[in-house]
Amino acid sequence: MTSIIKSNAKIGVYVDAANISRNGGNRMRYDILREFACRDYAEALRLNVYLSYDEDRADQNPSYRDRARGYQSALRELGYKVIEKRVKWYIDDTGNRFGKANADLDMAVDVLLQSENLDRVLLVTGDGDFVQVVRALQNKGCRVEVLAFDNISEELRREADLFISGYLVPELLPTRSEDGVGLDWGEIGSRVRGYCYHHDDKKSYGFMRFLVNLSPYLWKTDSRDDQSPYRTAFFHDSSLPENFNVMRLPSRNHIFEFTLAEPNGKQPMATDITLSGSG
Numbered sequence: 001m002t003s004i005i006k007s008n009a010k011i012g013v014y015v016d017a018a019n020i021s022r023n024g025g026n027r028m029r030y031d032i033l034r035e036f037a038c039r040d041y042a043e044a045l046r047l048n049v050y051l052s053y054d055e056d057r058a059d060q061n062p063s064y065r066d067r068a069r070g071y072q073s074a075l076r077e078l079g080y081k082v083i084e085k086r087v088k089w090y091i092d093d094t095g096n097r098f099g100k101a102n103a104d105l106d107m108a109v110d111v112l113l114q115s116e117n118l119d120r121v122l123l124v125t126g127d128g129d130f131v132q133v134v135r136a137l138q139n140k141g142c143r144v145e146v147l148a149f150d151n152i153s154e155e156l157r158r159e160a161d162l163f164i165s166g167y168l169v170p171e172l173l174p175t176r177s178e179d180g181v182g183l184d185w186g187e188i189g190s191r192v193r194g195y196c197y198h199h200d201d202k203k204s205y206g207f208m209r210f211l212v213n214l215s216p217y218l219w220k221t222d223s224r225d226d227q228s229p230y231r232t233a234f235f236h237d238s239s240l241p242e243n244f245n246v247m248r249l250p251s252r253n254h255i256f257e258f259t260l261a262e263p264n265g266k267q268p269m270a271t272d273i274t275l276s277g278s279g
Contacts, residue, residue, distance in 0.1 A: 012046035016125035024149030040216035050103035128153030186212035
């Protein structure tokens with residue numbers, strides 16, 4: 001049996017927190033994100049989170065200020081460097097006041113400069129403005145991975161050496177809390193998320209593929225391989241969300257959440273299926 005990959009790679013993680021929070025990842029667990037980035041025992045050399053902070057609101061709302069500062073402190077305890085982007089307020093031509101706190105440029109500059117000492121970069125964003133950054137990093141010899149949830153730039157997805165939906169990473173986001181409490185991700189009775197990789201239109205059934213661990217072998221998608229971190233679940237079309245168009249299946253862009261029920265054959269059954277997101 002082949003031994004597990006143990007990498008000496010140095011990696012950098014760069015999180016566009018505003019983009020992720022707006023697009024499905026508001027409850028993302030940063031400890032799991034770090035574990036995913038270092039899944040092959042790589043060393044996390046840089047862990048940067050780019051957050052907006054509204055000083056005007058903080059002055060008027062102590063609760064906002066305390067929550068924001070507490071959140072930043074929690075991230076630092078996990079080893080992340082917090083780069084704070086202050087909200088700047090403007091008045092438009094009609095007299096309306098609006099704020100801006102775009103951290104894209106700061107993040108792009110940092111990752112390009114710091115990549116000199118990195119072997120791999122994980123960009124946590126779905127923003128298509130980073131396409132040129134991805135290309136520049138690749139031209140410098142870095143492997144570039146992208147993780148995001150919803151509203152993902154298709155060009156960014158294509159340019160990355162590896163794209164993965166954050167919905168698929170075990171425990172990165174909470175599943176529906178009332179189901180599977182106390183069960184590990186992948187156990188019978190637990191809620192997991194996956195995508196349909198095969199569908200039979202005539203017989204009205206298909207198969208879901210889902211991750212069960214943070215393995216360096218993400219490319220081994222065949223669950224029959226002993227080293228594959230993926231498992232398969234069988235489903236009937238009747239378990240899909242109401243009004244979902246089955247002609248969209250199979251699809252890697254539609255991510256489903258489902259409960260794993262006792263097998264009816266070799267694979268567990270996927271039941272009570274809901275749509276989590278679509279890139």
